[in-house]
Amino acid sequence: MHDLPLIHALGIIGIVGAALPLFRERGRRRRAWVAHLAMVVVMAAMFIPGGMTGWVSVGTGCLLIALAMWVTADAADRAAALPCAADLAAMALILLFVSPALTYSDGAPRSDGYQVPLHAHQMLGGPPMIFTTWLGLLVLAGWATIALYPLLSQRGPIGRQTKITVASGILMITGMVPMAADGR
Numbered sequence: 436m437h438d439l440p441l442i443h444a445l446g447i448i449g450i451v452g453a454a455l456p457l458f459r460e461r462g463r464r465r466r467a468w469v470a471h472l473a474m475v476v477v478m479a480a481m482f483i484p485g486g487m488t489g490w491v492s493v494g495t496g497c498l499l500i501a502l503a504m505w506v507t508a509d510a511a512d513r514a515a516a517l518p519c520a521a522d523l524a525a526m527a528l529i530l531l532f533v534s535p536a537l538t539y540s541d542g543a544p545r546s547d548g549y550q551v552p553l554h555a556h557q558m559l560g561g562p563p564m565i566f567t568t569w570l571g572l573l574v575l576a577g578w579a580t581i582a583l584y585p586l587l588s589q590r591g592p593i594g595r596q597t598k599i600t601v602a603s604g605i606l607m608i609t610g611m612v613p614m615a616a617d618g619r
Contacts, residue, residue, distance in 0.1 A: 442613045443482070449610010450478045455603040456519070459596070467508055467519045470502045472524050474526060478610055496531035499523045516585075518585065518600045524608055525578035533571040571615030578608050 453474035456467065477495050503523035506516045582604030585597050 445613055446478065446481055446610050449607050450475055452476055452603045452606020452608075452610060453522075455599060455606065459599060462547065464509075464515065464578050466506045468492055468589055470519050470523055472500055473498065474522065474607065475558040477530075478607075483612065492530050496527040498528035498592065499530070503527070518582070518604060522604055525574055525581075526575045526611060529571060529611055533574065533615050547597070559578045576614065578611075579605070582608060 453471055454470045457475070475500065480495070500523070503520040505524065507513055507520045509516065557597075582601060586593065586601045589597060
């Protein structure tokens with residue numbers, strides 16, 4: 436991540452959002468609990484210098500996708516697992532396709548200061564395309580829509596579980612803004 440206090444504060448907010456469902460009184464489903472614990476670990480790893488660079492970013496993105504499939508594999512609990520799977524998938528998309536993945540090119544630090552995403556198709560080692568920044572914003576917008584849907588679609592009184600799920604999603608989105616906006 437960065438050395439700016441605001442960026443660190445957003446990261447901590449994201450970690451709190453990922454951890455929020457871990458402390459529910461009821462509904463502590465094992466699969467969702469494991470998935471949220473993995474999201475806490477991934478978001479905390481963003482604070483480690485070089486923690487989300489290179490193949491670590493790819494590996495954690497693939498792990499999050501696998502967890503999203505595992506969480507929704509339980510047919511009896513699929514409806515409750517969908518918000519968790521959406522969080523996992525959106526975080527994985529940002530890690531795989533938006534966040535800076537390589538800080539070095541051929542083992543030598545880059546002189547132009549740009550980090551190279553693994554998916555960037557560049558000509559002569561120039562800066563990454565603007566596509567990554569727009570993709571990050573699109574993923575965040577879609578993630579926010581999915582996170583807010585249970586709150587907006589419910590008629591009548593809103594349950595505590597729904598409030599926790601929505602708050603968790605919004606806090607995680609807030610925490611992932613620096614990663615999604617770092618497509619340069």
